[in-house]
Each structure stands twice: as C-alpha cells, then as structure tokens.
Amino acid sequence: MEGSAFILVIFCGLFKYGSAIICYECNSATNPLCEEKVLPDSLKRNCSDLDRGVTHTLCRKIIQYVDYGINGQRPSSRVVRTCGWDETKYKGTCYHRSGYGGRQEVCTCTKDLCNDGHVTHVSTAILLTTISVFILK
Known part of the structure; x- marks a missing residue:
C-alpha cells in the first residue's frame, strides 16, 4: 500500500510540473532581443519556476507607448x-488601455510560448479585417 501511495505522489508531482505553462520573459527596455519576431531560447521561462504566490495560467505580451516626453525621457x-x-473576461484576448501620456496593447494567451513575436500581429490582422468589413458596408 505504501508503494502505491508513493507512486501516486510522484505521478501527481509530474503532472503538476508537466502542466506548467512556458512563456517568454523579457523587457525591451533592458533587453533589445525582446522586440524581435523570432525570440532566442534564452528568453524561455517555465512559469512554475516563478515564486510570486500565484499559479501562472497564461502568457502575456504588452506593447507600451509613451507618447510624450516625461521626466526628461523622450517618447x-x-x-x-x-x-x-488572469481569470477575467480578458483571458486569451487582446485589449487596449490608455491614460495620460501613454497607451498599451495587452495580449494574453494560454499555450506554451504563445507570447512570441506573432501574438500582436494576429490581433492586428483581425482588427483591420473587422474595420474593413464595417467600412465596406
């Protein structure tokens, strides 16, 4: 009986490790490779390795724009x-936020390495297609 309990514990541990999402992690302010369309393997991160007190369930790509110079910094x-x-309605989608002097596009996805260079381009294509349909009507 002890042997089967041990196997069950090992199996559960492997399942938990195997179910962790893997994402790219970087910030182009400190690493210019983050802006590339094809990202290097060195930017891959197993999200279960992060100790932030939460279970990571998605990858995120954020493009931030600062439209005005602030504190001596250029746009x-x-x-x-x-x-x-994120367990809200935004999980698996893209959305926009803006405020004084800046704006950002946030895309979330739930597959391994889905926050690569193509996430935003897909949402942009869908947005342009939708706008075109409304204009042509």
Whole structure:
C-alpha cells in the first residue's frame, strides 16, 4: 500500500510540473532581443519556476507607448513579455488601455510560448479585417 501511495505522489508531482505553462520573459527596455519576431531560447521561462504566490495560467505580451516626453525621457515604446494570471473576461484576448501620456496593447494567451513575436500581429490582422468589413458596408 505504501508503494502505491508513493507512486501516486510522484505521478501527481509530474503532472503538476508537466502542466506548467512556458512563456517568454523579457523587457525591451533592458533587453533589445525582446522586440524581435523570432525570440532566442534564452528568453524561455517555465512559469512554475516563478515564486510570486500565484499559479501562472497564461502568457502575456504588452506593447507600451509613451507618447510624450516625461521626466526628461523622450517618447518611446517597449515590449514586455511575461508569465501571468488572469481569470477575467480578458483571458486569451487582446485589449487596449490608455491614460495620460501613454497607451498599451495587452495580449494574453494560454499555450506554451504563445507570447512570441506573432501574438500582436494576429490581433492586428483581425482588427483591420473587422474595420474593413464595417467600412465596406
């Protein structure tokens, strides 16, 4: 009986490890490779390795735009890719946020390495197609 309990514990541990999502993690402000369309393996992160007190369930890609110079900094943009968690209606979608002097596009996805260079381009293509359909009507 003890042997089967041990096997069950090992199996559960392997399942938990195997079910962890893998994402790219980087920030183009500190690593210019983060803006590339084809990302190097060195940016891959097993999200279960992160100790942030949550279970990571998705990958996130954020494109941030600062439209005005602030604190002596020029207008700029950056790309941030990270592990994330979100149990709201935004899980698996893209959305936009804006505020004084800046804006960002946030895309979340639930497959391994889905926050690569193509996530935003897919959402942009869908957005342009939708706009075209409404304009042509």
